[in-house]
Amino acid sequence: MESVFATDRLTALLPAIRKFVLDELVPLEKEHSNRPFKQTEKILAAKRELVKQNGWWNLHLPEAEGGKGLTLCEFAQISETLSLAPYYGQYTFNCQAPDIGNTELISRFASTAIKEKFLQPLLDGKIRSCFSMTEPEFAGSNPTRLATTAVREGDTYLINGHKWFTSSADGAAFAVVMAVTNPDAAAHERASMIIVPADTPGFELVRNIPIFGETGEGWASHAEIRYVNCRVPVINRIGEEGMGFRLAQERLGPGRIHHCMRWVGIAEKALDLLCKRAASREMEEGVMLGEKQFIQGYIAESRVEIDAARLLVLRTARNMDELGAKAVRDEISGIKFYVANMVLKVLDRAIQVHGGMGLTDETLLANLYQHERGARIWDGADEVHKQVLAISILKKYGLDIKKKKQ
Numbered sequence: 001m002e003s004v005f006a007t008d009r010l011t012a013l014l015p016a017i018r019k020f021v022l023d024e025l026v027p028l029e030k031e032h033s034n035r036p037f038k039q040t041e042k043i044l045a046a047k048r049e050l051v052k053q054n055g056w057w058n059l060h061l062p063e064a065e066g067g068k069g070l071t072l073c074e075f076a077q078i079s080e081t082l083s084l085a086p087y088y089g090q091y092t093f094n095c096q097a098p099d100i101g102n103t104e105l106i107s108r109f110a111s112t113a114i115k116e117k118f119l120q121p122l123l124d125g126k127i128r129s130c131f132s133m134t135e136p137e138f139a140g141s142n143p144t145r146l147a148t149t150a151v152r153e154g155d156t157y158l159i160n161g162h163k164w165f166t167s168s169a170d171g172a173a174f175a176v177v178m179a180v181t182n183p184d185a186a187a188h189e190r191a192s193m194i195i196v197p198a199d200t201p202g203f204e205l206v207r208n209i210p211i212f213g214e215t216g217e218g219w220a221s222h223a224e225i226r227y228v229n230c231r232v233p234v235i236n237r238i239g240e241e242g243m244g245f246r247l248a249q250e251r252l253g254p255g256r257i258h259h260c261m262r263w264v265g266i267a268e269k270a271l272d273l274l275c276k277r278a279a280s281r282e283m284e285e286g287v288m289l290g291e292k293q294f295i296q297g298y299i300a301e302s303r304v305e306i307d308a309a310r311l312l313v314l315r316t317a318r319n320m321d322e323l324g325a326k327a328v329r330d331e332i333s334g335i336k337f338y339v340a341n342m343v344l345k346v347l348d349r350a351i352q353v354h355g356g357m358g359l360t361d362e363t364l365l366a367n368l369y370q371h372e373r374g375a376r377i378w379d380g381a382d383e384v385h386k387q388v389l390a391i392s393i394l395k396k397y398g399l400d401i402k403k404k405k406q
Contacts, residue, residue, distance in 0.1 A: 004312045010074055017056060018081050018334060024050065025085035032087060035360040037217040040088075047092045048125060048353055056104075058060040058123055060095050065107060072254055073317040076261040083265025086368060087220070090262070094123075096219055098131040098167045101255045105193070109239045109247060114394060118174060118195055128172035128219060132166040132196075133248065136224075140165070143178065143248050144187040148227065150179035150194055152234065155193055157181070161201075165378075169223035170208050170216075170372050172198055179225065182242045182265065191244030202230040205282040212370045253332055254377050260313045260335050262345035263375060264306060266368060271298070271302045272345075274350040289353065296351040306346065307345040309339045330392050332384035340375035347372065 009197045012093030024047055028040075051057055060075045065222040070078070075095075099122060106119045134140040137147055149159020159179055166175060174197045181192040196203060206224040208215045216222060239247055278290030278299065289295055289337030316331040325332075347369045351358035357367050376382045391401045 003093065004311075005039040005073055005077065005318060007071075007074055009070065010077055013056075014077065014081060015076060016054070017360070020050075020054070020056075021081060021085050021089055024308045025088045028088060029085065029089070029364055032364065033367065038376075043090060047088070048094065051093055056093060057125070057179075057328075058094055060100060061103065061405060071317075071321045072257060073314055073321050076257055076314060076317045079261040080265040080268070083262040084269050085146060086266050086269065086364075088260070089265075090138050091219055094125050095356075096168075097255065097258065099129055099175075099219075100258060101251045102129045102131060102252060104174065105238060106246060106252045108250070109243075111235065113235055114195065114238065119363060121173070126170055126219075126391070130166050130169040130175045130223070131251075132163045132169070132174040132175040132225060133178040134165045135162060137162065143245060144190070146178060146180050146191055148177065148179040150177075150181045150192060152181065153231075155234050155302075155405075157234060157237070159194065159196060159227045159342055161227045162225075164209060164222075164228070164289060166225050168219045168221060169198075169225060170203055170221035171218050174198055175203070175225070176238070178244050178248065181237075181244075185242055187369075188245045189242040192241050193238045193244045193247050194232060195238065196227065196230055196232050200230045200232060202228040204228060209327045209331045211374070213317065214370070224345065244353055252379055253320065253328075256332050256336050257317050257320065257396070259375070259379060260309070260339040261317075263339050263372065264310050264313065265305045266372060267302070267309070267343045267346040270346045270350040270365060270368070271299070271306060274353050275299060275364060277350075277353050294352060298353065302346045302349060305342045309335070309342045313339060330389055333389040333392075336380060337376070337382040343372055343375060344369070 028043065051327050058065065058067040059078060060071055061095065063069040063192060079090070079095070080096070081166045082093055083257070101121050103119065109121065122129060134317060135147055146161075148159065150157040159177060161179060163177070168177065172197050177194050177196050178191050179194060180190050182190050202225040206226055208217065209222040210225050211222060250333040275290070278295050279288060281289040283292070313335050316328050316335050319328045319331060346364060351365050351369060354363060354365060357363065361367065396403060
C-alpha cells in the first residue's frame, strides 16, 4: 500500500528493507521460542553486518553521525517495516529501544567528551545502553517524583537510589540515570540525567524482572537496579543541572512515535497471520473459517483500525518534524493510547481465530500479546495520556484545570 507520506528516499529504501526483513529475519521466528538467547545474538550479529554492508545502519541519525538523515516521519515508516520481524528488526538495524532514545538524547544534548566516550561505540553497535528512570516506590507516570539522588562532591556525583524496569540493562555498558541533583528547585527542575557505566562500583543489577512469568535477557530484559554510592564524574551529566525532566520529554516524544509505528507493524503481522488462518482452516467439509461472518468482521475492523492508526501516527511525526515536539504534545498523547489499544485488539482477534493454537508457541501471537500488553502502561499509562489530552481540550473552552489545581 503506497503511503501518502512517501518520499523519494523512502521509495528507494523501503522495498529493499522490506525484502531483507522478510527474507533474512522472519524465517528466524520459527525457532524463536526454542533458541537460546546467546545463539540468537550470534545469528543477528551476522545479519547486522549485512545491514552495514547495505548502507542501512543507523538510519535514524544525522548524516554527520553515519546515518541517512531521515526525518522522523520517514523513519517511522521504516520502523513499521522492521516490526514485521518484531524481535529482530530494530536490533538488527541498531535502532532498538532504549538505545535509539539514548543515542538521540546524547547526540542532541551531550558534550563532545560524552559523545566520544559513549555515543560512538553505540553508533558502531559495539555496546548497548539502558535507561534508568522508573522507581518502585513512586508512580512511574510522574517523573518529577524521584528518590534517587546525585549529590555533587567536587567534580563528581555520588548516586544512591533504587530503580526498576530499567530497559535492557542486562549486558548494557552504561545507564542513563535520572536522579535528583537540585532538591530545593521547582518540581520540574530538580532532576538531571547522568551516565553511569555499568562497571561503576555500587552499580548492582539485582535481577531481570519476570514479565507474565518470563524473564527476558539482553536487550529484551527489564531490570531492577540499586545504585549504592556510585561515584561518577560531573562531566557524565547530559545537559545542564536540572534539565532531567525536559530531557525526558524530549526523549519520550519521538520514542512514543517509534513505539506506535512498531505497534502498527506488529498489528500488520497479526492481521496477516489471522487472514492466512481464516483462508486455510477448514471448519467443516468445504467450509473455511474465513467464510464465517464473525471472522470477516474481525478482518474488516482490523484493516480499518490499522490504517487509521498509521495515518494518525505519521501525521504526528510529520508535524513534529515541521513544528517541533511542543506543538504536537496533544497528538502524541492521542496516538499513544489509541495505537496501544489497537495493536492489542488485533492481536487478540488473531489469537481467537487460531483457537487453542493461538495460546501456544506454535505462532508468535501469544508471545507478542504477552510482550505488548505493556503498551498501555509504559511511556505513560493510557489514563494519563487521556487526562492530558482532555485537559488540553477543555482549556480551549475556558476550563483551565491545571491552573485551578494550583
